[in-house]
Amino acid sequence: MSANGGTRAIVAALLANVGIAVTKFVAFLLTGSSSMLAESIHSVADSGNQGLLLLGGKRAKRAATPEHPFGYGRERYIYAFIVSIVLFSLGGLFALYEAYHKWSDPHGISSWQWVPVTVLVAAIGMESFSFRTAIKESNHIRGNQSWVRFIRRAKAPELPVVLLEDFGALVGLVFALFGVGMTLMTGNGEWDAVGTGMIGVLLVVIAIVLAIETKSLLLGEGAEASDLAAIERAVTDGPEVERIIHMKTLYLGPEELMVAAKIGVPPCENAHELARGINAVEARIRAAVPIARVIYLEPDVYSVAADRAGSGAAADTAVPQPQDVSGEAAGQSGS
CATH class of the missing domain: 1.20.1510.10 (Cation efflux protein transmembrane domain)
Structure with a gap:
């Protein structure tokens, strides 16, 4: 249009x-x-x-x-x-x-x-x-x-x-x-x-x-607040993701948005289950914000202790701690 x-x-x-x-x-x-x-x-x-x-x-x-x-x-x-x-x-x-x-x-x-x-x-x-x-x-x-x-x-x-x-x-x-x-x-x-x-x-x-x-x-500008909120809801609406650890968006052009996020996921039995969950999240993002055509999701296990230390995630953490999704991470560094 x-x-x-x-x-x-x-x-x-x-x-x-x-x-x-x-x-x-x-x-x-x-x-x-x-x-x-x-x-x-x-x-x-x-x-x-x-x-x-x-x-x-x-x-x-x-x-x-x-x-x-x-x-x-x-x-x-x-x-x-x-x-x-x-x-x-x-x-x-x-x-x-x-x-x-x-x-x-x-x-x-x-x-x-x-x-x-x-x-x-x-x-x-x-x-x-x-x-x-x-x-x-x-x-x-x-x-x-x-x-x-x-x-x-x-x-x-x-x-x-x-x-x-x-x-x-x-x-x-x-x-x-x-x-x-x-x-x-x-x-x-x-x-x-x-x-x-x-x-x-x-x-x-x-x-x-x-x-x-x-x-x-x-x-380089990121997504508008309304689109950002829609993406956050799409990511966390299903059981595949417990919370967003941190997320960044960038317009690659007027009608193409890139979304990159590190997400806290629950323990999975195998890689196929994890891949199916990520694919489901990507599909929800594209349905919510159609211009989000380039999506990169990095799964990790969220740790409160690591979050306070500034990293937000640790692969060897025993049990993830659920928290409210705000779309803004306390730690902004990626792994």
Whole structure:
């Protein structure tokens, strides 16, 4: 759902931004407005960014190799991080430079005065369509989360990136309309420079937010609290496991979660019985959290004394002591 929805949102944004970029650039050539030039570069950068997101999604589908045994799912995070860099440098810094240049040599819009306003109003309409598509696709997976939490916690980077880009584009168009409108009313080109500077600051802020969020995904994030609780319940719901000694989770990609846990098991008569129990636990985990596709379970015998000493388990312990499952182990070292 999230991958298909992300692709639809990206394609809608790409089509809108290509059309908008062309009309804005024509308007700049006719009027010489710095706000129109900044918005043209902004739309070109956004179009390139959507191309990068599509490329990242395609490359992430490659099969695992001996060199990359967990596959390429996290490559989507890399391309999302590149998007933030492009938006910061090509979009934000260029707009700030153009604002400084226009402020140093201000001039009004003396010809084709109706063109920039018409283009900006049309662009707001096209960008609103793209933004609406991103909102609609995000609502399929957002649930009852706030928009801020969704952007901060979403594991698939495409929808948050498109949402922020489209939001920034709409606000930037309003800023450009302000700068152009004030320039037309007053004949003072400094207003055009002010609108351009506002666009630059906006793009830099959005780029920084994107960089922070995608950096966290690149470093590696664990399962959400709700998924973590579901995994813990799945592990301990049957007689095969007495408790979780410690557990770690890691997203290998937006739709693939790795679960690694050391579990305290009761005494077994033979290895076949132990293997059947572990297989049953893995099946319950996958049923509870379908994206948990890579699971490693290490069976051990839990020991209170070893737990207090910091290891949590000891193979030569006589009788395991049952305790409440909290999902957090007192000892975090593995054997």
